[in-house]
Amino acid sequence: MNDSSRGAPPGTGYWGAPEQQPAPGPAYDGIEAADDHRTAQTRRMPPVPDAEGGKPGESPVPGPRAKTTDKSKKQAGRNLRAAIGVGLGLGVVILASLFVVKSLFVVVVAAAVVVGLWELTSRLEERKQIKVPLVPLAVGGTAMVVAGYLRDAEGAWVAMALTVLAVMVWRMTEAPENYLRDVTAGVFAAFYVPFLATFVSMMLAADDGPWRVFVFLLLTVVSDTGAYAVGWRFGRHKLAPRISPGKTREGLIGAVTFAMAAGALCMQYLIHHGSWWQGLLLGLGVAASATLGDLLESMIKRDLGIKDMGTLLPGHGGLMDRLDSLLPTAPVVWLLLVIFVGSG
Structure with missing residues (x-):
């Protein structure tokens, strides 16, 4: 028996032609045989997808073989024009503040720190339910950047210590559950964003x-x-x-x-x-x-x-x-x- 005929309807061969079978009895008359013959010949084989995910004019078969089109790949990427435009805009702001009024660049760094802390703490709360107090971090982060510009490394370390202390005290106003987890994340955020950014203002002070x-x-x-x-x-x-x-x-x-x-x-x-x-x-x-x-x-x-x-x-x-x-x-x-x- 040909393995390719598996799954074919009863009474048909591989190409849908009727097989020669003995008549089951008087009930099997010529009209019923003709009906079976027409049904077998008009039955369509299921389409077999090619290597590209389907034949021309047919919908691609869902599953691992279906491939994404170039259009969908392009849509999944970033907006290149917007990225270039935003990059150029940021470059103009940075260079203008850097070489026109040097102290104005400290404001730009402090603003970037506050926005970065807001993004980081928001994602921590959304994805991990970690509640890091943003207010003491934002105030302390700004103080770090300014202290690094005015008082160099010593000022930055003092501001960092006071910021950590403020985070610990601020978090005490809420329930004690997960206190250590939230404070630890706050110390990480204070170091990762504003403290590292302080070295930019320290470079600027020269x-x-x-x-x-x-x-x-x-x-x-x-x-x-x-x-x-x-x-x-x-x-x-x-x-x-x-x-x-x-x-x-x-x-x-x-x-x-x-x-x-x-x-x-x-x-x-x-x-x-x-x-x-x-x-x-x-x-x-x-x-x-x-x-x-x-x-x-x-x-x-x-x-x-x-x-x-x-x-x-x-x-x-x-x-x-x-x-x-x-x-x-x-x-x-x-x-x-x-x-x-x-x-x-």
Whole structure:
């Protein structure tokens, strides 16, 4: 018996032709035989999907074989025009505040800290039911940024300690359940967002502070761009597939190469008393810290089960999605610049 005939209706062969069977008895007359013959010949075989998910004019078969179209893939991505427009707008605001009125950039950093804390605490409460008090974090975070600009590292540490104390006291006004969990998350948020951002204002406090901050921002952007360009073109080997499947080892090499080249140029021509070889080390440090920062943010978002930290910036996600590589890079750049050319 041909295995292909399995599933065919009784009384038919593989192509639907009637098989020769003995008449069951007097009830089986010529009219009924003709009816069976017509029914067998008009019965359609179920369509068999091809490798592309279905024949022309037929709906694709649901399941693993169905493929998404190019249009759906494009719709799933980010809005490129919006992303470029928002990026250019942020760049104009940053450069204008950085080089026109230096102290105005402190306001920009403080505003970014408050928005970043709002996004982070909102996602923690939505996804994990962790209630982190935002008010003491926002006030303390602003104080950290200002203290770092006016009083350097000592002021930043004092503001950090007072912020943690304020979070602990503020949380005492609510029920004691999950107190330790919420306070621990608050300490993490205070360190992760405002304290790391304080190193940007500490860089700004130097005599050539605007140029130091500009180099910090430029090298971070160049590192991210190099990782994306090289990874997109040559990426084959995953860097950390469990955390961020899109990152590759080739992309990391691209980040290091681009950042070191840009660092050599920046230290030679933009930083007073800087040297090209110092720029190579600076670029290497930026590429490493920016990559780790990106992975850290991806780890947090995977734990929370979200793709973006917010929707504030069209085409980018939330503000924290743009600060992920900047925050851990700030202390690295500040420290290396102090070692190479002094605190200014």
